[in-house]
Amino acid sequence: MTDIRDDLRADLREAYERGRRDERSTRKRHPLTMTIMVIAAVVGLLVLALAAINGSFSRAGGVVDQNLSVAVERAEPAVRGAAADASQSLRSAGEQAKSTAADAAN
Numbered sequence: 001m002t003d004i005r006d007d008l009r010a011d012l013r014e015a016y017e018r019g020r021r022d023e024r025s026t027r028k029r030h031p032l033t034m035t036i037m038v039i040a041a042v043v044g045l046l047v048l049a050l051a052a053i054n055g056s057f058s059r060a061g062g063v064v065d066q067n068l069s070v071a072v073e074r075a076e077p078a079v080r081g082a083a084a085d086a087s088q089s090l091r092s093a094g095e096q097a098k099s100t101a102a103d104a105a106n
Contacts, residue, residue, distance in 0.1 A: 050060035 047057075047060055047064060050063050051057045054060045054063060
């Protein structure tokens, strides 16, 4: 009688584990999605903390807007410089490819 119960328990446990594995395989998580979700949660917590510190969401929103504005002002020249450098590098690479092709044709 106890052998039957042990066999039944083992079968149930095996079925349970198989079900868990099947469910996990259908819910694969993408690392990028999880990273974005964590970042969004952190930003949400920061906004809530700012709202608690400043006493209202409108003042907390103003603080966030001000900080984003400062970050954009500081980042814009660097981004423009990087874009200009990339553009120049592409022009140089294109001219070099043209001259290489012309030399190979002659």
